[in-house]
Amino acid sequence: MCKSDVQADLRAPFVYREDERIEKFDWGQIRRLLGYMLAYPKVIVFAFTATCATALVTLAAPYVVGRVIDSAIATGHTGRLITYCGVLLALYAVNFYASNRRIYYTNLLGQNVIRDLRRQLFSHVQKLSLTFFDNRPAGSVLVRIMNDVNSLQDLFTNGVINSITNMFTLVGIIVIMFSLNARLALVTMVVVPFMFLLSLRLTVNIRRAWQQVRLRTSKMNAHLAESIQGMRVTEAYARQDENQAFFEDMNRDYMRMFLRAQRRSIVFSPLVDLTGAVGSALLFGYGVHLLTAGEVTVGLLVSFANYLGNFWTPIAQLGQVYNQLLVASASSERIFQYLDTQPIVQDAVDAPALPAIEGRVEFVDVEFEYEPGRKALDGVSFRVEPGETVALVGHTGAGKSTVINLLSRFYDPTAGVIRIDGQDIRTVQTDSLRQQIGIVLQDTFIFSGTIMDNIRYGNPSASDEDVIAAACAVYADEFIRQMENGYHTEVRERGSRLSMGQRQLISFARAILADPKILILDEATASIDTYTEHLIQKALEVLLSGRTAFVVAHRLSTIREADQILVFDHGQIVERGTHTELMAERGHYYHLVEAQYRFLA
Amino acid sequence: MAGEFRRLSDFYRPYLPWMYLSMGLLVVTTVLGLVYPYLLKLIVNRVIIGHAYGDLPWLIAAILAAALVKGVFNFGQQYTGQLFGSRTAYDLRNALYHKLNRQPFSWYDEIHTGDLMSRLTADLDAFRMFLAFGINNLVNLGLIVGFSMAMMWWMNGWPALVMLCLMPVLGFAGVFFDRRLHKAFRRIRQSLGTLNSGVQETIMGIRTVKSFAKEDFELDKFTHRNDDYFDSNLSASNIWKWFFPVVGITGNVGIVLILLVGGWLVMHQHMELGDLVAFLSVLWYILWPLADLGFYLNNWTQARAAGGRLLEILEAPVDITTQNGVHRSPMRGCVCLEHVNVDYGENRVLEDINLEVAPGETVALMGLTGSGKSTLVNLLPRFYDVSSGRVLVDGMDVRQWDLEALRRNVAVVFQEPFLFSTTIFSNIAYGRPDATLEEVRRAARMADAAEFIEQLPDGYATIVGERGMGLSGGQKQRIALARAILQDPSILILDDATSAVDMETEYQIQQALQEVMRGRTTFIIAHRISTLKRADKILVIDHGRIVERGTHKELLARQGLYRRIFDMQFRDYDTHLAAVAGGFSPPKGGHHV
Known part of the structure; x- marks a missing residue:
């Protein structure tokens, strides 16, 4: 790559990646997708019957109108006029009922399939390993569960049923036209191939043009949302003029694509009208010729004109179905890709639940690698008695987090065994294991809902009093009560109203309420105002007492209180012991502590 | 015109010529739409019944010519409308962006990103749509009703009376259903929003979910919302399932009535057969525009409300500005x-x-x-x-x-x-x-x-x-x-x-x-x-x-x-x-x- 290329790339004012959608037709995937419909055989039958009934009326009505003209009006037969109109009315009544049922059943079918598919996808994705989530932005997982599934809605609601009945209608119209008059049918149907061409080629082009518009819309929206969120930075750095130029370019590009798509869409219906007019011209030109020869009647010409008009709807719909299949093919590929991903950690079929534990933890020669060949843990062995606190110390990437991930069985070790109360954790149900382990993460995740709900997250059966008691125990009660609705204050947007320290206190309360025998704590590194920091230190003492605790520690005070300190380096335990022992050794640990002192001095 | 439109007029005024052009083209398009039923009448009356076969070639040529000219005008009418809307939207979007880049911090303290985004996207689009085709649709509806009623009166009063009875029924049905559909769609949007934020939350908090082994709890929450989305969609289809058949059957009853009334008139030589065929053709021409009346009216009220929300941004005071600020360089930092x-x-x-x-x-x-x-x-x-x-x-x-x-x-x-x-x-x-x-x-x-x-x-x-x-x-x-x-x-x-x-x-x-x-x-x-x-x-x-x-x-x-x-x-x-x-x-x- 030449240098200037790199430079241009480097200086891009903003970069918004596009998920360009590849279109390829894969029947295997479509078949698998259609399999979801088979769960509703009754609905399919009803929808199909109703759709057939409307198709039959479409076929019969023009014929009857022709009969009214020929055998009633032309002959001056009032009785027949009334009879035929009665028949027509009856047909339309059938059509009224049948289209009502058709709309109901096709929607029922489509919505059911969408609901099932989304539920299966959500439930499956939730079971996937953490690597799955670490490797992609949350947005892209969301798009699959929401947008990709929604894009199948059209196909399931209308596409499948309609395409079958449309074929049926088309064949029906051709058969009727030919049986009424073969030569006239042949001449007027000259326009049909053009209709097909219009329907397939033009609609695909139109859809592609709109796809381009959507890509630009989402880019522009991404920029707008980002601009709003980062507006303080923009104003602080007086970047308005450059951004305005960038936005106007983007806006102009969007308008250009939008108008292009409009041109393509708008040209469609005049073209359809034109083919219709050509059809009518052929019909009357040749029809009148046949009329003078006595081969056809006026009523028949009127019926033909109606049939010709009815050709268009099924052909247009077949074009739409073709488009829907292209869209569905792309979406289903992405959906099935997720569904076919297997979770790394799976329970054995007959795995028993882990009985209530005491909290004795043992690592025996544990090895682990996230990618083959790069050991994140290498021959790690240690033993922790119930109630002990272990501090895990070391640089980023030394292996502390891996120990925690393995203990809560987010991954399985590549070699060695992890035992809790003597039981290999791979032999028990993961759920029963995790329910007895509490984890407090660096950045506490707050769910939308009340503070009460958030504390109760790990123990849904806890009463309000229990929740308040837990909050009091970890010194969170004071700030919660100061909020406008106390424990019933709604926290939205991932708890942005709460400070870092407050969120941490809430996660402490959450953990203490769940009352696990084993607690894993990933201490936050962020600096917190001194008062809250003071509360957190006091809360920690409460939280750790009486349980086996693993702490990825940053606070010297936490480390010092630990019964055991494990110092990690490059996936191995390089030192172990109490604070006093390790300080006397003057090894890794000593230097880590010294570094902190140098800073504090 | 409503105040919102007047206050936003700076944005669309430069492009008004496009709208006038669009209107002119629209009138021609609508009139040409009635040419086909008229030619149909002539073919049946003069050629088929009157045996004036010499007229057929030019009548057929007229059908083709009318379709062609109408096609061109129709394209022109729609496209110039879109140009009017898009150009205005382009300027409006730039102006909004410019304004947002200068709003004081205190303004951003009060605002929600989601709300602002929906103004910049959905509201701007609602306003654009009204300019691009909302006005045209309303005018077109008036023209169609006016012209086709005039033509029908001119052909024969009785079937025209039948049509006159159908029109309010259709218009009423259109407004009646649109009001309900509008509510149903709002419910779908809300339900989708809730489902969406729920799924997002589970994904973002997946570590917490997994560490408390709360997958089943989250699945329950999801299922509840997923079902609600399902219900909201079905309740919309419960409106659809009446709307289309009702419009369809109204038109169909119209056909039967015209056949009966017109047939009787033809049989008693009060009307010619070609007029009857023409009546049937006009019926389909006015059916759907009338049924969409509710949608058009709604488009207008939506656009007004959307315009109002855009004005709130555009007219927000900017407290922190300098008119003739002094520039001292270099700053010493005292x-x-x-x-x-x-x-x-x-x-x-x-x-x-x-x-x-x-x-x-x-x-x-x-x-x-x-x-x-x-x-x-x-x-x-x-x-x-x-x-x-x-x-x-x-x-x-x-x-x-x-x-x-x-x-x-x-x-x-x-x-x-x-x-x-x-x-x-x-x-x-x-x-x-x-x-x-x-x-x-x-x-x-x-x-x-x-x-x-x-x-x-x-x-x-x-x-x-x-x-x-x-x-x-x-x-x-x-x-x-x-x-x-x-x-x-x-x-x-x-x-x-x-x-x-x-x-x-x-x-x-x-x-x-x-x-x-x-x-x-x-x-x-x-x-x-x-x-x-x-x-x-x-x-x-x-x-x-x-x-x-x-x-x-x-x-x-x-x-x-x-x-x-x-x-x-x-x-x-x-x-x-x-x-x-x-x-x-x-x-x-x-x-x-």
């Missing part, structure tokens, strides 16, 4: 606050602040969350203005400074670093897009960011931000710091800028900052005393007042709030020292000064 008070609504956030800072001095601010530290430093680049008192930079009130010049000379690193979705280079060069790579590297080195950036596979070309690769909080903050350093500001403000990094990294940044701060007036907000203690002035802020000020030594001696915080932070290390006495000796000077 800062003076005189009797400054700041109120947010009822609350007094800062009270009687007096401060004098010489160029190159470092001022540290400390205090609890919400004590007013951030507000104080935000006054310098005029993110907020004082309620009373004065803020002087180089002896001149900041309100007289040219705003852009002022902000280019005052660089701020915010507590929560914000990175844009672009390369690391562009993020650092955000305030100076023309900076060379060498300058950016130098700034990164000073912010202790160069090392980790250069270790990334794409180096400075690595794309960060929401959809780019994830950086740790500390790394983001160092990039934000480099951004400020590159500005080469006379005044540097670090608003709790090192809170997300661990102590070791903070130590390294501190070392790097020593050099950066030399020759610049610097304001640092921090919680750790170790970060603040070298400052020339330390201010302890509590409830909007400066309660203590002085150097580290002076404040320790005073035994006040600062001393208490110091004791809290260092108690730990004292006891620790006692425990390992002799095992470890702190570097010279010790921690207790």
Whole structure:
């Protein structure tokens, strides 16, 4: 790559990646997708019957109108006029009922399939390993569960049923036209191939043009949302003029694509009208010729004109179905890709639940690698008695987090065994294991809902009093009560109203309420105002007492209180012991502590 | 016309010729639409029944010609309408963006991103749609009804009367169903929004979900919302399932009535057969536009409401501007606050602040969350203005400074670093897009960011931000710091800028900052005393007042709030020292000064 290329790339004012959608037709995937419909055989039958009934009326009505003209009006037969109109009315009544049922059943079918598919996808994705989530932005997982599934809605609601009945209608119209008059049918149907061409080629082009518009819309929206969120930075750095130029370019590009798509869409219906007019011209030109020869009647010409008009709807719909299949093919590929991903950690079929534990933890020669060949843990062995606190110390990437991930069985070790109360954790149900382990993460995740709900997250059966008691125990009660609705204050947007320290206190309360025998704590590194920091230190003492605790520690005070300190380096335990022992050794640990002192001095 | 449209007229006035053209073309299109039924009537009456076969070729040619001309005019009518709408929307969008880029911080404190986004997208689109085809649809409906009724009266009064009876039925059905459909769609949107945010929350919080083994709980929550979305869709289809059949059957009953009435008239020679065929053709021409009446009316009310919401942004007052600002260069960085008070609504956030800072001095601010530290430093680049008192930079009130010049000379690193979705280079060069790579590297080195950036596979070309690769909080903050350093500001403000990094990294940044701060007036907000203690002035802020000020030594001696915080932070290390006495000796000077 030449240098200037790199430079241009480097200086891009903003970069918004596009998920360009590849279109390829894969029947295997479509078949698998259609399999979801088979769960509703009754609905399919009803929808199909109703759709057939409307198709039959479409076929019969023009014929009857022709009969009214020929055998009633032309002959001056009032009785027949009334009879035929009665028949027509009856047909339309059938059509009224049948289209009502058709709309109901096709929607029922489509919505059911969408609901099932989304539920299966959500439930499956939730079971996937953490690597799955670490490797992609949350947005892209969301798009699959929401947008990709929604894009199948059209196909399931209308596409499948309609395409079958449309074929049926088309064949029906051709058969009727030919049986009424073969030569006239042949001449007027000259326009049909053009209709097909219009329907397939033009609609695909139109859809592609709109796809381009959507890509630009989402880019522009991404920029707008980002601009709003980062507006303080923009104003602080007086970047308005450059951004305005960038936005106007983007806006102009969007308008250009939008108008292009409009041109393509708008040209469609005049073209359809034109083919219709050509059809009518052929019909009357040749029809009148046949009329003078006595081969056809006026009523028949009127019926033909109606049939010709009815050709268009099924052909247009077949074009739409073709488009829907292209869209569905792309979406289903992405959906099935997720569904076919297997979770790394799976329970054995007959795995028993882990009985209530005491909290004795043992690592025996544990090895682990996230990618083959790069050991994140290498021959790690240690033993922790119930109630002990272990501090895990070391640089980023030394292996502390891996120990925690393995203990809560987010991954399985590549070699060695992890035992809790003597039981290999791979032999028990993961759920029963995790329910007895509490984890407090660096950045506490707050769910939308009340503070009460958030504390109760790990123990849904806890009463309000229990929740308040837990909050009091970890010194969170004071700030919660100061909020406008106390424990019933709604926290939205991932708890942005709460400070870092407050969120941490809430996660402490959450953990203490769940009352696990084993607690894993990933201490936050962020600096917190001194008062809250003071509360957190006091809360920690409460939280750790009486349980086996693993702490990825940053606070010297936490480390010092630990019964055991494990110092990690490059996936191995390089030192172990109490604070006093390790300080006397003057090894890794000593230097880590010294570094902190140098800073504090 | 409604007030909203009048107030937005600056945006569409330049493009009104497009609309007039569109209207002209529309009238022709509508009239041409009635030519086909008329020609049909002629073919049946003159050619088929009257046996004037010589007329057939030109009648057929007329059908083709009318279709062709109508097609061209119809395209022109729609496209010019779209041009009118799109051009206006383009200008409007640029104006909104321009406005947003200048709204004061206090305005953003009140606003929700989601709400603003829906104004910029959905509301703008509703307004555009009305300009692009809403007006045309309403006019077209009027023209169709007018012209076709005139033509039918002219052909025969009785079947025309039948049509006249059907029209209100259709119009009423259209309005009746549209009102319900509108509600149903709103419910679908809300339900989809709830489902969407629920799924998003589960994905973002997946670690918490998994660690509490709450997958089943989340699945239940999801299923509940998924079912609600299902229900909302079905309830919309419960309206559809009546709307289409009702419109269809109304038209169909029309057919039967016209056949009966017209048939009787034809049989008794009161009307010709061709007129009957023409009537049937006109029926389909007016059926759907009438059924869509509800939609058209709704489009109008929606556009008005949307226009109103856009005006709220466009007409929002901009408090912080400079008309003829003075530009002093270079800025020396002398800062003076005189009797400054700041109120947010009822609350007094800062009270009687007096401060004098010489160029190159470092001022540290400390205090609890919400004590007013951030507000104080935000006054310098005029993110907020004082309620009373004065803020002087180089002896001149900041309100007289040219705003852009002022902000280019005052660089701020915010507590929560914000990175844009672009390369690391562009993020650092955000305030100076023309900076060379060498300058950016130098700034990164000073912010202790160069090392980790250069270790990334794409180096400075690595794309960060929401959809780019994830950086740790500390790394983001160092990039934000480099951004400020590159500005080469006379005044540097670090608003709790090192809170997300661990102590070791903070130590390294501190070392790097020593050099950066030399020759610049610097304001640092921090919680750790170790970060603040070298400052020339330390201010302890509590409830909007400066309660203590002085150097580290002076404040320790005073035994006040600062001393208490110091004791809290260092108690730990004292006891620790006692425990390992002799095992470890702190570097010279010790921690207790």
